[in-house]
Every structure is written in structure tokens, then in C-alpha cells.
Amino acid sequence: MRQVLKWLGIGLGILVGVLVVAVASAVLRGNSKLDQRYTIEPEAVNIPADATSIERGQYLAAVSCAGCHGDDLGGAPFFQDPAMGSIPAPNLTTGVGGAASTYSDADFVRSIRHGVGPDGKALAIMPAQAFWHYSDEDLGAIIAWLRNAPPVANDPGERSINLLPRLLIGIDAMKILAAESIDHMAARPTPATRQVDAGYGEYLVNTNDCRQCHGALLTGGQSSEPGAPPGPGLLGEGGAAAWTAAEFVTAMRDGVTPDGRPLDARFMPWEDYGRMTDDDLTALHLYLQSLPATGDTSQ
Numbered sequence: 001m002r003q004v005l006k007w008l009g010i011g012l013g014i015l016v017g018v019l020v021v022a023v024a025s026a027v028l029r030g031n032s033k034l035d036q037r038y039t040i041e042p043e044a045v046n047i048p049a050d051a052t053s054i055e056r057g058q059y060l061a062a063v064s065c066a067g068c069h070g071d072d073l074g075g076a077p078f079f080q081d082p083a084m085g086s087i088p089a090p091n092l093t094t095g096v097g098g099a100a101s102t103y104s105d106a107d108f109v110r111s112i113r114h115g116v117g118p119d120g121k122a123l124a125i126m127p128a129q130a131f132w133h134y135s136d137e138d139l140g141a142i143i144a145w146l147r148n149a150p151p152v153a154n155d156p157g158e159r160s161i162n163l164l165p166r167l168l169i170g171i172d173a174m175k176i177l178a179a180e181s182i183d184h185m186a187a188r189p190t191p192a193t194r195q196v197d198a199g200y201g202e203y204l205v206n207t208n209d210c211r212q213c214h215g216a217l218l219t220g221g222q223s224s225e226p227g228a229p230p231g232p233g234l235l236g237e238g239g240a241a242a243w244t245a246a247e248f249v250t251a252m253r254d255g256v257t258p259d260g261r262p263l264d265a266r267f268m269p270w271e272d273y274g275r276m277t278d279d280d281l282t283a284l285h286l287y288l289q290s291l292p293a294t295g296d297t298s299q
């Protein structure tokens with residue numbers, strides 16, 4: 001009996017040892033992903049100075065950035081949890097502590113398009129994999145707005161990421177570093193012409209991150225946010241593609257589906273997308289309608 005207990009004890013000891021090593025190496029892997037330096041020479045993007053372009057940038061920022069960085073872009077807590085740590089969305093304006101008070105144009109392009117900060121490290125949460133799709137013209141307009149928006153003096157605090165999320169990042173269970181998934185050397189996509197058609201709708205889907213939660217093919221997916229419900233499939237019968245354009249616009253603007261179901265704004269950012277013009281929402285819907293139910297246009 002004593003022998004058995006002894007071997008059991010040794011076995012347990014080994015098991016615990018192996019576990020400790022596994023956890024430690026996952027955390028270390030997470031650390032090295034967070035500390036990795038990316039060398040990125042961002043593309044030169046023209047920053048316009050005319051009122052029309054700046055206004056265009058204001059519109060795009062309201063739809064694509066304000067949901068996380070705050071309506072005045074002065075920064076906001078994005079994620080705050082005693083176990084996980086905190087990741088604030090920084091102040092982007094020219095006010096004290098704001099990115100536009102210190103960033104060069106290249107710094108902005110690197111962070112918005114490539115998800116990499118001026119120190120070369122990957123930004124967390126910031127959905128650069130979607131913004132990578134913004135044309136030079138639109139990205140330039142957004143940066144122009146950041147430089148011209150009313151300055152806000154606000155410091156939403158420093159990023160601090162605890163052990164648990166470091167472990168989850170290490171084993172790829174929490175994919176929050178866009179810089180990892182972007183092909184930084186890829187050729188720029190051909191810019192879509194701004195008009196009410198499926199082609200421009202595809203551009204809106206790509207730049208606004210719909211695929212992050214609704215799946216690469218929009219046939220259903222899951223956002224990386226803890227506790228989020230699945231992102232339903234948007235195509236085919238029963239999907240949003242089958243709604244009328246007016247029903248789709250209402251769902252995106254008021255957060256209510258045609259059968260009267262409210263959409264949870266904590267997980268589906270309809271309040272941001274609802275700021276799109278009717279034309280843009282209609283283009284988006286035309287794109288959904290243009291896709292086969294499987295979402296796969298290659299067959």
C-alpha cells in the first residue's frame with residue numbers, strides 16, 4: 001500500500017510539474033507575441049486638407065472608430081476586468097495625451113493599417129485587419145479628421161494585460177493582435193468606387209470588420225469577446241440577405257430585426273454601423289444579396 005501511495009505521489013508530482021511547465025511556456029509565448037517588434041515601413045498616404053475630405057474622415061471615424069475610442073475620439077476604457085487586466089482605447093485627438101499630438105502621419109498609417117504602434121509592438125483589440133482594407137483616400141481622410149477634430153484632454157490610462165490573457169494569447173485562444181494576421185507586404189487592393197452597388201458594399205463589409213464575428217464567408221462565426229453570442233449567418237434564406245433593403249436599414253439603425261427581435265449592442269455594434277448613410281447601408285445589403293448562400297464565390 002505504501003509503495004502504491006509513493007508511486008502515486010511521484011506520478012502526481014510529475015503531472016503537476018508538467019502542467020506548471022506547460023502553463024509557464026504558454027505565458028512566455030504570449031509575452032513574446034506581445035513584445036515582438038515589427039519593422040514596418042508604412043506606405044506614404046496623402047493627408048488632404050480640404051473641407052470635403054475632412055468631413056468624409058469625420059463620417060468614417062464616426063462609423064468605424066467612435067464605438068471604441070469614444071464619440072469625441074478622446075479615448076475610453078475598452079476592456080477592464082480584475083482577472084484579465086485593462087486595455088483602454090487611447091485618445092486619438094490633438095489634445096494633451098492624444099495620439100495626434102505626437103504621431104507622425106506614418107505612425108498613424110502603421111497603427112491603423114498594420115496594427116503596430118510607434119514602438120513596433122502589436123496593438124491589442126484594435127481591428128487593423130479590417131482597416132487594412134481602407135483605400136489611401138479614405139485612410140488619408142480619417143487621419144485628416146484626427147488632426148482636425150476638437151482636441152480632447154483625456155488619458156484613459158495604460159494597457160495592462162494579466163497572466164491569464166497572456167496565456168490565452170500564447171495558445172492562440174485569444175486572437176487580439178491584428179498585426180499577426182495581416183499580410184503586411186501584400187499589394188494594396190484596388191479601391192472600390194463609391195456608389196450604391198455590391199462592389200462598394202463588399203468594401204464596407206471588409207473595412208467594418210463584419211467577418212470578424214460573422215465568419216470569413218459571412219455564413220456565421222464567433223467574435224473573440226468573452227461571453228459573446230455567435231454571429232449569425234447573414235446569407236441565404238432566413239439570413240439578413242433575404243430581408244428587404246428597408247428592413248436591413250432598420251435593423252442596422254434601430255437594432256431591431258424584421259421579426260421584432262432586438263440586437264444586443266454590446267456584441268453587435270449596430271449603433272456605430274447605424275451612422276452609415278442609407279446609400280452605404282443599401283450597398284452593404286446589395287453585397288449580401290449578391291453572395292450565394294454558402295458565401296463562396298469561387299465555385
Ligand code: HEC
Binds near residue numbers: 068159
Ligand atoms: C474594437 C475597438 C476599436 C476600434 C473599432 C478602433 N480601435 Fe483603435 N484602438 C483600440 C484599442 C483597444 C487600442 C489600444 C491598443 C493597445 O494599447 O494595445 C487602439 C489603438 C489605436 C491607435 C494607437 C494609439 C496609441 O496612442 O497607441 C490608433 C492610432 C487607433 N487605435 C486608431 C483608430 C482609428 C482611426 C479607428 C477607426 C478607423 C480605430 N482606432 C478603431 C480599439 C479600437
Ligand code: HEC
Binds near residue numbers: 211233234240267
Ligand atoms: C463584434 C462582433 C460583430 C461585428 C463586428 C458585427 N456583428 Fe453583426 N452580429 C453580431 C452578433 C453577436 C449578432 C447577434 C446579436 C443578437 O442576436 O443580439 C449579430 C447580428 C447581426 C444581424 C442580425 C442577423 C439576424 O439574422 O438576426 C445583422 C444583420 C448583422 N449582425 C450585420 C452585421 C454587419 C453588416 C456587420 C458589419 C458592418 C456586422 N454585423 C458586424 C456580432 C457582430
